[in-house]
Amino acid sequence: MACFLVPAAEAAAVSIIKKTTKKTTVSENGFLKRIDTLGNMLWGGSALLAFEHIWHGEIVPFFPFLTNAASRETAVMMLREMAVSGVGMAALVTAVWAGMVVVAEEMTKSPQKAIKRR
Secondary structure (H helix, E strand, C coil), X not given: CCCCHHXXXXXHXXXXXHHHHHHHCCCCCHHHHCHHHHHHHHHHHHXXXXXXXXXXCCECCCCCCEHXXXXXHXXXXXXXXXXXXXXXXXXXXXXXXXXXXXXXXHHHHHHHHHHHHX
């Protein structure tokens, strides 16, 4: 229905954060260095989900664009799906990205620690 809108909204927020942090400083924080990866993951997933919804006729090229927004009963179902599925997908993608950043930071620190021990 419209679950892809939640990760798309998070992707838009991540894009704004990326633009503002690139202008101010180059951070040594691993999360800020790799925030573009999170944006790419969210935009890509949202685009694929939007395509799938277009394919199944849930998104149409005329108002109200989302077929479930036409009536009050189906709009409630759509909002519930956004709250459950959309937030869940966005949270899962963000958690996977955070785990990737932590692992990448540990992998880049390990050779430096080994050199300092010698």
